[in-house]
Amino acid sequence: MNENVIVLHLMDYTNTNECWGREKGVDVYLKLLAFVNANPGIMIFKISFKGMKRMDISFASEAIVELAYKYRGLKGFCITDLTDADMIENLQAAAEKRRQPVSIRTEDKVSFVGPTPSKGIEAALNYALQRAQSKAADFAKSTKLSIANASAKFKKLSDLGYLLRREDMSETGGAEYLYYRIG
């Protein structure tokens, strides 16, 4: 699925390493939106924060979280090269307010800022985050859940913006969904 992933550098769109305010956020959002529209075949956009020094909540809200919200379920946005505690905290505040999860990739794992997933879907999310793509049936096998129950949990994770869902064909020829980790 690597052909479905593209990396973009946020600073190419901000022209500065200190981003604040709604006005700046909307300006960058529109530039990112144009890039997404110019790449219709891409499913996951990795947004690299390399070189970024500061970002406030208002900017994060307008530029990043609104983009993820607009494409929820259709395309995924994963933040990379972000370790600054203040920027992560500000992204968290913006994502929480919008109830929109935003994925962050660190060296060996993907995690989320934003709303905390409910207990009922937490295990399914943890399972999905261990692999680039997963099927509800495989999760059902690894637990004592029914396939219907596992499918419902994965569907909910996709609806809430934690995973991306694509229709696939099962070995028996029926419809089956593949769930993709964002990042």
Add this chain to the structure above:
Amino acid sequence: MPESRTEIHFSATWVSSHHFETCLKNHSEQLGRDSVSFVFPVGCKLMIDVSIKLLSLINQKANSSVDVILDFKEGMPGLMGYLKRMGFFENLDERISVLPSRPDTRRPWNYGWEDGFMEITTIKRGSRDSNLPEQMTQTLISSLSNKNDRERYEGPTWTIFAELIDNVYSHSRTPIDGFAAVQTYPASNIAKVAVSDSGLGILTTLRPSLSTDGSKLQYLSDIEIMKRVINEGISQYGGIRGNGLKGSAQKALKFNADLEFRLGNSLVCFKPQGKRYEVDKKKSFENLPLISGTHICYTYNLNK
């Protein structure tokens, strides 16, 4: 001097925000007159937040054709000299009279941060200076040179300034500039981070959106609405926004900061309580003399 001139006398001591507001309240009716004098006796000193709030108030008065006089009894050796160094007179409306005389606004270059002194930074209407939050943050960090943990103030303070200054641009639709300032007070181990503007004000822009929504919030007092703004985040733009001030308050919690908002006729003060802010009822008032715009001061407790 016209007979109807109102004189507001401050005390020969540090003038805190509470003291300033009490003086204004005591002259509520007279403040609406055509002329007003602010008299600063020998020994009078203004806290930084009071300085920029006063500056906004008198510039607003001058812009409304009120004849304003600032009377500095101690002259340049006292408060007047302090205000000159911080750039107060450079930002003072030219129609305002100054006694004993309006000082030359030229200041010595780089006139010392070492004594905790800071200068007023102008938030220019219509031209966003993207470096302002960083500039204000570094001013604070420079003044904390004797603190080993000063780096921990950097990120949160930048976000606080970014959100508060963005708020000025979002709510101000007036020809009068806004101001930002920061100052540490080593003797009391506090730092004040202040932003003042003469725009429409948070509540003026927020209330119409609440009534359009049919929300019960529209019937709340200024104090109750500000409590929601700070702890829950509500905005003129609806539910998805409004986390700027809330977010800046959350950052201020890291420094156990007290928060103060002067809005229209209200003064709303908050004290930290766990992970939230509670209204400091003893310091909060409604029905004060009108000061247009939004005047915010966060007081960091540097002991924490």
